[in-house]
Structure formats: C-alpha cells, structure tokens
Amino acid sequence: MPFRIPTTAGQQFSLPWIKYSKIDNPSTGWGVALRMFFEIAFFRSLFRNTKADILNGRLYVGSNKWLWIGALAFHYCFLIILVRHLRFFVGETPWCISLIDSIDSFWQIGLPMLYMTDIIIAAALLYLLGRRIFNPQVKYISLPSDYFPLFLILGIVATGILMRYFAKVDITSIKELTLGLVYLNPIVPKGLGSLFYIHLFLVSVLFAYFPFSKLMHMGGVFLSPTRNLANNNRMKRHVNPWDYPVKHRHYEEYENEFREKMKKAGIPVEKE
Amino acid sequence: MAGLPKPEELISKVNLKKMPSKKWMDTLPVEFKPGFYCYGAKGKNLEYVEFPNARDWSPTDPDWKLPEDWKKIVIEGIKQRLERFRTFHVFMDICVRCGACADKCHFFIGTGDPKNMPVLRAELLRSVYRKYFTVGGKLFGRNGGARDLDLDVLKELWYYFYQCTECRRCSLFCPYGIDTAEITIIGRELMNLLGLNTDWISGPVANCYRTGNHLGIEPHTMKSTLEFMCNDIEEITGIKIEPPINRKGAEILFVTPSGDLFADPGIYNAMGYMMLFHEIGLDYTWSTFASEGGNFGFFTSLEMAKRLHTKIYEEAKRLKVKWILGGECGHMWRVWHQYHNTWYGPVDFLEEPVSPITGTKFENAKSNKIVHISEFTADLIRHGVLKFDKSRNDNLIVTFHDSCNTSRGMGLFEEPRYIIKNVCNHFYDMPDETIREQTFCCGGGSGLNAGEIMELRMRGGFPRANAVRYVREKFGVNMLANICAIDRATLPPLMDYWVPGVRVTGVTELVANAMIMKGEKERTMNLRMEPLPGKEEQ
Ligand code: HEM
Numbered sequence: 068m069p070f071r072i073p074t075t076a077g078q079q080f081s082l083p084w085i086k087y088s089k090i091d092n093p094s095t096g097w098g099v100a101l102r103m104f105f106e107i108a109f110f111r112s113l114f115r116n117t118k119a120d121i122l123n124g125r126l127y128v129g130s131n132k133w134l135w136i137g138a139l140a141f142h143y144c145f146l147i148i149l150v151r152h153l154r155f156f157v158g159e160t161p162w163c164i165s166l167i168d169s170i171d172s173f174w175q176i177g178l179p180m181l182y183m184t185d186i187i188i189a190a191a192l193l194y195l196l197g198r199r200i201f202n203p204q205v206k207y208i209s210l211p212s213d214y215f216p217l218f219l220i221l222g223i224v225a226t227g228i229l230m231r232y233f234a235k236v237d238i239t240s241i242k243e244l245t246l247g248l249v250y251l252n253p254i255v256p257k258g259l260g261s262l263f264y265i266h267l268f269l270v271s272v273l274f275a276y277f278p279f280s281k282l283m284h285m286g287g288v289f290l291s292p293t294r295n296l297a298n299n300n301r302m303k304r305h306v307n308p309w310d311y312p313v314k315h316r317h318y319e320e321y322e323n324e325f326r327e328k329m330k331k332a333g334i335p336v337e338k339e
Numbered sequence: 340m341a342g343l344p345k346p347e348e349l350i351s352k353v354n355l356k357k358m359p360s361k362k363w364m365d366t367l368p369v370e371f372k373p374g375f376y377c378y379g380a381k382g383k384n385l386e387y388v389e390f391p392n393a394r395d396w397s398p399t400d401p402d403w404k405l406p407e408d409w410k411k412i413v414i415e416g417i418k419q420r421l422e423r424f425r426t427f428h429v430f431m432d433i434c435v436r437c438g439a440c441a442d443k444c445h446f447f448i449g450t451g452d453p454k455n456m457p458v459l460r461a462e463l464l465r466s467v468y469r470k471y472f473t474v475g476g477k478l479f480g481r482n483g484g485a486r487d488l489d490l491d492v493l494k495e496l497w498y499y500f501y502q503c504t505e506c507r508r509c510s511l512f513c514p515y516g517i518d519t520a521e522i523t524i525i526g527r528e529l530m531n532l533l534g535l536n537t538d539w540i541s542g543p544v545a546n547c548y549r550t551g552n553h554l555g556i557e558p559h560t561m562k563s564t565l566e567f568m569c570n571d572i573e574e575i576t577g578i579k580i581e582p583p584i585n586r587k588g589a590e591i592l593f594v595t596p597s598g599d600l601f602a603d604p605g606i607y608n609a610m611g612y613m614m615l616f617h618e619i620g621l622d623y624t625w626s627t628f629a630s631e632g633g634n635f636g637f638f639t640s641l642e643m644a645k646r647l648h649t650k651i652y653e654e655a656k657r658l659k660v661k662w663i664l665g666g667e668c669g670h671m672w673r674v675w676h677q678y679h680n681t682w683y684g685p686v687d688f689l690e691e692p693v694s695p696i697t698g699t700k701f702e703n704a705k706s707n708k709i710v711h712i713s714e715f716t717a718d719l720i721r722h723g724v725l726k727f728d729k730s731r732n733d734n735l736i737v738t739f740h741d742s743c744n745t746s747r748g749m750g751l752f753e754e755p756r757y758i759i760k761n762v763c764n765h766f767y768d769m770p771d772e773t774i775r776e777q778t779f780c781c782g783g784g785s786g787l788n789a790g791e792i793m794e795l796r797m798r799g800g801f802p803r804a805n806a807v808r809y810v811r812e813k814f815g816v817n818m819l820a821n822i823c824a825i826d827r828a829t830l831p832p833l834m835d836y837w838v839p840g841v842r843v844t845g846v847t848e849l850v851a852n853a854m855i856m857k858g859e860k861e862r863t864m865n866l867r868m869e870p871l872p873g874k875e876e877q
Pocket residue numbers: 106107108110138142195198213216217220281282284285288435436437514515
C-alpha cells in the first residue's frame with residue numbers, strides 16, 4: 068500500500084475536547100477493526116444510501132434503504148443456506164447446524180418444514196433483479212455478466228425449493244451420493260429426479276464461474292484501502308515501499324533567479 | 340452569467356431517470372461540448388516541468404499529436420499502476436454495479452449524463468483493464484464488459500476524467516469503498532503520459548515550480564501584496580503590522596494557498612491570519628518560496644505533486660522553524676494530511692507541534708508536524724485567549740460549506756463550526772445529507788475551476804447551491820463560510836448564478852472581524868471596508 072487514503076466519514080481525532088468518530092473515522096487499529104466489522108456484517112456504507120431527485124428545478128435527497136435491506140437479506144440467506152447444506156456432506160448433523168435449522172424453520176408450516184430463508188432469498192433475488200430491469204440508472208450500467216449470476220442463483224434457489232416442497236426428493240440417497248463424493252468413492256443412487264441434477268449442475272456452473280467474475284467482490288471488501296486503514300497519517304509515518312526520489316526545485320535555484328528582486332525589496336537572502 | 344441559460348432552464352432539462360437508448364459502449368465518439376471541457380495545455384508549460392509529449396494542443400483537434408506507440412504507453416502505464424496501487428487494482432476488480440454511487444455525484448445530478456455516474460466513469464477505464472488484464476474480459480469480451488482501447492476511447496476517457504472533481508462523495512456510499520476519485524487520479528496520470536493536460540492545471544503547475552506558487556507571484560510582489568493588506572488593516576483597526584517574510588529562526592512557518600494573496604474574498608482571510616497572529620504575538624514567518632500550500636500537481640500525477648510539495652519541508656528546514664501551520668485550503672490539506680508525511684518523512688528536523696500560546700500539544704500532528712489553522716484557532720478560543728465582539732458579525736447569517744477534501748480525506752468538521760459559533764451570533768447548518776462527510780462539491784475542485792467550463796461548474800455546483808438556497812429561504816442565510824481557497828474562488832459565481840445575495844467568506848475573516856485587538860481604535864468597518872452593523876452612515 069503506497070498511501071493511506073481512508074475515506075473519512077466522521078469527525079477526526081484532533082483536540083482532546085472534541086468528540087471524534089472512533090468507528091467512522093478511526094485513528095487506531097481497533098477502530099479500523101470495528102469499522103470493517105460493521106462494513107462486513109451490516110453493510111454500513113450501503114446503509115447510508117440516499118436517493119436524489121430533481122423536481123421543479125429543486126434537488127431532493129432522501130433516505131433509501133431498500134438496496135441495503137435487499138442485499139443484506141440476500142447475503143445472510145445465502146450464507147445460512149450454504150451452511151445448512153453442510154448436513155448433506157457429513158454423516159451426523161452437527162448440533163450447530165441443527166440449531167440454525169430449527170431457528171430457520173421457526174414458522175412450521177406443514178411437512179417438510181418451511182425455511183424462512185428460502186422465501187426471503189427468493190424475494191431478495193427478485194428485488195435485485197427487478198432493480199436491474201426497472202431502475203433506469205441501474206439498468207443502464209448493468210452488463211450481461213451482471214444478470215447472469217442473478218439468474219443462475221435464482222435457478223438454483225428455484226430448483227432447491229421445488230425439490231424440497233414439491234418433488235420431495237429422497238435425502239438419504241442424496242447423502243449417499245455426496246458422502247460418496249467426499250470419500251472419493253462415488254456411487255450413483257437410484258431414484259434421484261432430474262430436478263436434483265439440474266440443481267447440482269447450476270451449482271457447479273456457479274462455482275466454476277466464480278473466479279472469473281465480479282463475484283470476487285467478497286474478497287475486495289477486506290482489501291479496500293478506503294475502509295481498512297486508520298486515519299492517522301499526521302500521527303504516524305507510513306512508508307511507501309516503492310518510493311523513489313523526484314526532481315524538485317531547490318531554494319538555491321529559486322534565489323539565483325530572484326536574488327536581485329529580493330534584495331531590492333529587502334527580503335533576506337542566503338548569498339548577498 | 341454570460342452565455343449561460345437562466346438557472347431554471349439549465350436544470351429543468353435534466354432528467355436523472357431517462358437514460359439514452361443506446362448502450363454506453365455504443366455512444367462513441369464522444370461529443371466535446373463547449374462549456375464542458377477545459378482548454379488544452381500549452382507546450383511550454385509541460386516542457387518546463389519535463390512532462391512527456393509537450394506541444395500545444397486542443398481537445399477538439401482531430402489529431403491529438405500523440406506518440407506513435409501511445410497505446411502501448413497507456414497499457415504499460417496501467418500495468419505499472421496495478422502493481423503499485425492496491426487501491427487501483429482492487430477498484431478495477433470488485434465493482435458489482437449495484438448503482439449505489441450513481442446519484443451521489445454532483446456532476447451526474449447536474450448534467451444527467453450517465454457517464455458522470457461514478458460507476459460508469461470508472462467503467463470507462465475498467466472496460467479497458469478487463470480487455471488487457473483479466474481472463475474474464477478475454478473470455479467473455481463485451482458481455483463481460485471489456486472493450487479495446489482506441490483513439491475514440493482515449494478521448495472519452497480524457498473528457499470524463501476532467502469532469503470529476505475527485506471529491507470522493509461516491510466512495511462514501513459504495514459498499515466496497517470504491518473511490519472513483521482514486522481512479523480519476525490514476526486516469527489523469529495515464530493521460531499525462533501522453534501530454535494530455537489542461538491549460539488551467541499545467542499553467543499553475545509550471546508557475547508553482549518556478550516561483551513557488553500557482554499564480555506566479557514573485558518574491559517582491561508577494562511582499563508588497565502583504566504590505567498592502569497591512570495598510571488596510573491599519574486603516575480598519577489603527578494597528579500597524581509588519582509581515583515577517585523569510586525570517587530565519589521563527590518558531591512557525593505559515594503556509595497558505597496563494598489564492599489568499601490575490602483575489603477577493605481570499606485576501607480578507609489573509610488579512611485575518613495576520614491580525615490573529617499579531618494579536619497573540621505569534622513568532623512566525625511567511626516564505627516567498629513556500630508560498631503555495633495548494634498543489635495543482637496533485638491533479639496531474641502523484642509524482643508531480645511530490646515534486647511541488649517538497650519545497651515546504653525544505654523551506655522549514657532552511658528557515659530552522661519548529662513546526663508548520665497551514666492555512667485554509669481543501670486539496671492542500673488532503674495532500675498534507677494523507678500523502679505528505681509518506682513522501683517526505685521522517686520529518687525529524689522539526690519538533691512536535693505545541694501551541695506557544697496555550698501549551699496544547701497537537702497529538703494528531705506529532706509525526707508530520709503540520710497543524711491546521713482551524714485546529715490552532717479552535718484551541719485558542721477554547722482557552723479563552725481571544726476576546727470577541729460577536730455583534731460585529733451580526734449582519735451575517737452564516738452557513739458552512741464543508742470542503743470535500745477536508746471532509747472525506749481528513750474529517751475536519753467540528754473545529755470550524757466551533758470557531759464560527761464563537762464569533763457569529765447567527766449560524767445555521769444546511770440539511771444533513773449535504774454537509775459533513777456527505778457534503779456536496781463546489782463544482783470546481785481538482786483543477787476544474789477554469790472559466791471556460793462555467794456551464795459544467797454551474798451544473799456540478801447545483802446540489803451545493805440548492806442546499807444553500809434552502810437555508811437562505813428558511814433562515815435568511817446571506818454568508819457562506821468555508822475553509823478552502825478553491826471554494827473562495829468557485830462559490831461566489833455559483834452563488835451569483837443560483838442564489839444571488841449570498842456572499843462567501845473564509846472562517847478566519849469572520850474571526851478577525853469579531854476579534855477585539857489590544858490597542859485597536861473603535862472599529863467602524865469590517866475587513867471589506869464596509870460599515871459594521873450599527874455603524875452605517877446616518
Ligand atoms: C461484506 C461483504 C459483502 C458486501 C458488502 C456485498 C455486497 C453485495 C452487493 C451490494 C451486491 C449487489 C446486488 C445487486 O444489485 O446485484 C452483491 C451481490 C452478490 N454477492 Fe455480495 N457482498 C459481500 C460479500 C459476499 C460474499 C462473501 C459472497 C459469497 C459468496 C457474496 C456473493 C454475492 C452474490 C452471489 C451476489 C449476487 C449476484 C450479483 O448480483 O452479482 N457476497 N453483494
């Protein structure tokens with residue numbers, strides 16, 4: 068990192084009687100850790116989001132939390148669903164996964180239990196997709212590669228929900244398959260419908276596509292120099308690893324050019 | 340304003356919801372609209388600081404007189420910067436095009452041009468990056484948002500990197516902290532590899548290299564300017580001040596942007612500094628060589644910025660001062676605060692700054708030894724060192740414009756407000772979404788305060804002006820205070836255009852006007868030589 072350029076989002080640390088923003092404008096490593104935590108766990112910056120409109124020649128800036136809600140809902144559901152899937156890869160379901168499972172299926176509607184996350188992730192994905200289609204600004208900036216993962220994940224979610232609530236696939240045979248894969252001893256159980264293979268295929272595509280695509284954004288948050296550095300440049304010197312000397316003008320050259328004028332004006336000079 | 344439509348007409352045609360029917364990659368070549376681009380750099384100015392491809396040049400010339408291998412130079416330039424700047428590398432990769440930054444940019448709000456949405460401004464360069472540096476871009480091509488670099492693309496990049504004031508408002512809202520200002524900074528570095536600079540930036544850079552300041556003020560002229568101000572001070576207060584210049588052994592070197600030495604209302608601020616320092620008996624000096632705190636080099640390349648800024652510490656060393664006090668300026672403070680210590684340090688020939696008046700140690704500046712005048716003054720006021728007659732500012736209903744650089748590149752919010760509230764009776768902040776870290780740009784930062792782009796400036800400054808109009812209608816605000824020399828140059832025309840009747844002032848001018856000086860005569864005029872409230876001619 069050559070330069071420390073955090074985006075400061077609150078009062079700096081300066082005089083002792085001025086209260087400073089320890090999290091939004093951190094001057095210490097702890098402050099930075101907290102700032103990062105709020106960014107990653109709660110999408111702090113997105114929470115600030117506003118919306119600008121021009122009406123009758125006036126500008127109105129209002130708060131706008133929909134993207135924040137949609138993105139947060141999507142990511143947490145995605146995470147929980149991912150974790151829940153682990154039970155297919157281990158023989159005995161660990162207690163922590165069962166716990167998540169039971170909280171998630173809090174609203175028990177019939178059998179099998181209905182997961183809240185399934186509904187929320189579907190809604191959130193439709194919202195994110197809807198923005199790309201109906202919000203003119205977002206539509207204009209979107210690339211084909213922005214729709215692709217949304218459709219892909221929507222496909223995964225749809226096949227998943229269908230399997231669970233409608234097609235009712237046999238979990239035991241899926242476990243046979245996955246455990247077989249985990250222990251490098253693949254077997255193909257009978258009785259798994261095409262729905263399952265579509266689901267599996269889409270997931271494989273997602274994982275294959277991951278490294279080339281914008282889905283890499285997950286790592287970026289941690290690396291982002293406007294967020295993960297302390298605002299303490301005047302307190303502590305940071306070294307630029309590739310610093311090199313530059314040519315600059317020396318006072319001597321300056322005085323040589325202007326000496327007579329300086330003397331005439333009574334400005335002190337080095338060389339008379 | 341000459342040549343511009345009436346304010347209502349200017350903005351009524353802007354529709355933030357209506358996007359062009361063509362996809363943005365299909366809108367080349369870009370049309371160079373008068374009022375939206377600066378004049379090209381003069382060859383002699385580029386040559387003076389040894390920039391490549393120095394020649395007279397105009398953006399509307401069909402032939403940009405580029406070197407034969409210009410494409411290679413740009414690609415190599417990108418490569419080198421990807422290796423050097425983690426910011427650049429990360430920001431090129433991680434944008435998800437969520438659009439959170441889109442309507443945060445004052446230039447998008449004021450022009451409705453989608454390529455002024457920060458995300459698209461960045462995509463202009465990102466698309467080139469993808470093509471030449473990523474597997475995804477090579478694999479998926481246009482579907483993955485990649486495109487070839489050609490002359491039309493280069494012209495588009497230039498046009499839009501000089502329609503960004505590097506204000507960083509976008510970076511505040513981005514979920515990943517993507518800072519389009521940083522991309523603009525690097526984009527402009529790439530342009531400078533080909534000699535594609537503007538007259539308004541390269542002129543001051545060359546001046547600053549030679550004379551020490553952007554305006555090209557030579558030492559004897561600087562002295563007479565300061566003395567001229569002191570004559571005015573004597574007329575107003577009855578107190579005679581001798582400005583100390585290039586004085587060796589002073590305790591403090593004072594550096595401020597040269598704009599304060601030249602034009603109204605900056606000069607009143609410079610008078611204010613001298614009155615304040617005189618009143619507290621500060622042992623300080625001006626320097627004719629370090630006569631510029633601002634740094635237009637920062638708007639060309641980080642290397643040029645370093646080349647210009649080095650003289651400040653060199654002067655501090657030569658004059659054997661203990662520490663440096665900096666005046667009111669925006670980008671000067673971004674550079675001093677976030678870059679200078681890394682460029683020049685360790686600054687071990689200076690001492691950790693301590694206020695000689697109050698004994699306060701400026702902990703936050705202990706390494707680079709540079710203190711902001713607002714920090715210094717707020718501390719004086721807090722310790723009750725200064726006496727004020729606030730009623731002298733009673734004709735002013737004041738609001739405060741947070742400068743982008745000191746806001747999002749530093750976090751200086753409370754100090755100036757504390758000062759204003761102590762010297763003025765009437766102070767009202769603008770709405771929350773338009774101040775502090777969310778502040779809107781004046782529309783003319785980063786070297787875009789040129790006269791030929793007045794239309795762009797009036798459009799870009801519209802969100803700021805709109806907020807001022809709000810407090811004018813609600814509280815009768817008639818004075819817009821700030822701590823930036825660029826603001827003092829750009830806000831007056833902005834106010835005249837959008838909110839006539841609102842004037843512009845530096846914070847130190849307000850301080851000096853209210854400050855009761857030892858031995859002063861009864862004051863009847865403010866620093867602008869207008870009658871004080873209650874002292875109008877009967
Ligand atoms: C704190 C870190 C993260 C933040 C702030 C964040 C934020 C976002 C945002 C704003 C979107 C855009 C929604 C849209 O308009 O399309 C998005 C999409 C997405 N994110 Fe994250 N994300 C984070 C971490 C992750 C992680 C760890 C994953 C792990 C797999 C992930 C996977 C995705 C996927 C799959 C999409 C939707 C597809 C798309 O629109 O590209 N994100 N994220």
